[in-house]
Amino acid sequence: MIVVGVDGLRPGLLAVEWAAREAVVREVPLRLVSVVPAWCLEDGPTGAIAEIGAWMRKGGETALLEAAAAAMRAAGKVAVETALVGGDPRQELIEASAEADLLVVGDSGMGTLRGLLIGSVALGVAGHAHCDVVVVRASAAAPDAEVVVGVDGSAAQADVLDFAFREAAARGADLRAVLAWSWRDLLGGGPEASRQALAKALAEGRERHPDVHPSMEIVEGSPVDVLRQAAAGAGLLVVGSRGRGLLTGMILGSVSQALLHVAPCPVVVVRAR
Known part of the structure; x- marks a missing residue:
C-alpha cells in the first residue's frame, strides 16, 4: 500500500x-x-x-x-x-x-x-x-526519465541501490549512480577504491535486474551540489536516510535533508534498515 x-x-x-x-x-x-x-x-x-x-x-x-x-x-x-x-x-x-x-x-x-x-x-x-x-515537487521530466541514486560507500548503500534498481526496472528507465568525493576521502583509498566497489555493486544489481542499464559517475565536490546537478532532468532522485559524516547520528542525514530542499525532482529517502 x-x-x-x-x-x-x-x-x-x-x-x-x-x-x-x-x-x-x-x-x-x-x-x-x-x-x-x-x-x-x-x-x-x-x-x-x-x-x-x-x-x-x-x-x-x-x-x-x-x-x-x-x-x-x-x-x-x-x-x-x-x-x-x-x-x-x-x-x-x-x-x-x-x-x-x-x-x-x-x-x-x-x-x-x-x-x-x-x-x-x-x-x-x-x-x-x-x-x-x-x-x-513539480518536475517536467517524463515518467521514464532516468533514476539517479546517490551513493556514499557506506553499509546502507546496498538498500539504496536496491530501491533504485527496482524503480528503474519498473519504470523502464536508465539508472545513474553518483558518488561525490573530496580530497579527505583519499585517506580511505580515494575515488579509485570507490569506483571499484561501486562497479561491483552495480554488476550485482544488474544480475537481479538485467533489463536495467546502470552507469556510474564519480565527481569531486559537495554531495549536495553534485547530486542536485545530477538530478536535473531526472525522474527520481534516490538517497539514503543517513549520512556518513559528522551528523551520521541524526535520524535524517544532513545531505538527505539538504536535498529535500533543493533537488529539482521527486526525492526518495530510503529508510535505514
Missing part, C-alpha cells in the same frame, strides 16, 4: 498523481490521508467552536474528494481509499507509514510553516517514517 498525505494544496495534488502512477506500477492500493485537529472530530465543542470544527472537517473531506479524483485521472486503474483523521499531521502520517510500502507527501507540507523551502510535515516524516518516503 502507498499512503499519501493530502492537504488540498497544489503540491499535495502533485504528490497524489505521482503516487497513483506508482501504485499502478507496483500493483498496490492507494490510501489518501487528510489530517485535521483532533477536536474537529469530537462531539464536545459547541457554538462558534463547533462551526469552525465543521468547516475544517468539510475542508478535509473536500481535499480527499479532489485528491481521489486526481488519482483516478492520473491512473484510472488504481484502487483508492480515503481517511480523515484527527491529530498532528506528522504523527498521524508516521503512524500510517507503519502499514505502508511507501509514504508520499508534497513539498509544501500540511503544517503552518509553508514559507519554508520544504514544509515541516515533509521534513518531519522523511526522518521518522517506518517506510521509505517520497517528497514530490
Whole structure:
C-alpha cells in the first residue's frame, strides 16, 4: 500500500498523481490521508467552536474528494481509499507509514510553516517514517526519465541501490549512480577504491535486474551540489536516510535533508534498515 498525505494544496495534488502512477506500477492500493485537529472530530465543542470544527472537517473531506479524483485521472486503474483523521499531521502520517510500502507527501507540507523551502510535515516524516518516503515537487521530466541514486560507500548503500534498481526496472528507465568525493576521502583509498566497489555493486544489481542499464559517475565536490546537478532532468532522485559524516547520528542525514530542499525532482529517502 502507498499512503499519501493530502492537504488540498497544489503540491499535495502533485504528490497524489505521482503516487497513483506508482501504485499502478507496483500493483498496490492507494490510501489518501487528510489530517485535521483532533477536536474537529469530537462531539464536545459547541457554538462558534463547533462551526469552525465543521468547516475544517468539510475542508478535509473536500481535499480527499479532489485528491481521489486526481488519482483516478492520473491512473484510472488504481484502487483508492480515503481517511480523515484527527491529530498532528506528522504523527498521524508516521503512524500510517507503519502499514505502508511507501509514504508520499508534497513539498509544501500540511503544517503552518509553508514559507519554508520544504514544509515541516515533509521534513518531519522523511526522518521518522517506518517506510521509505517520497517528497514530490513539480518536475517536467517524463515518467521514464532516468533514476539517479546517490551513493556514499557506506553499509546502507546496498538498500539504496536496491530501491533504485527496482524503480528503474519498473519504470523502464536508465539508472545513474553518483558518488561525490573530496580530497579527505583519499585517506580511505580515494575515488579509485570507490569506483571499484561501486562497479561491483552495480554488476550485482544488474544480475537481479538485467533489463536495467546502470552507469556510474564519480565527481569531486559537495554531495549536495553534485547530486542536485545530477538530478536535473531526472525522474527520481534516490538517497539514503543517513549520512556518513559528522551528523551520521541524526535520524535524517544532513545531505538527505539538504536535498529535500533543493533537488529539482521527486526525492526518495530510503529508510535505514
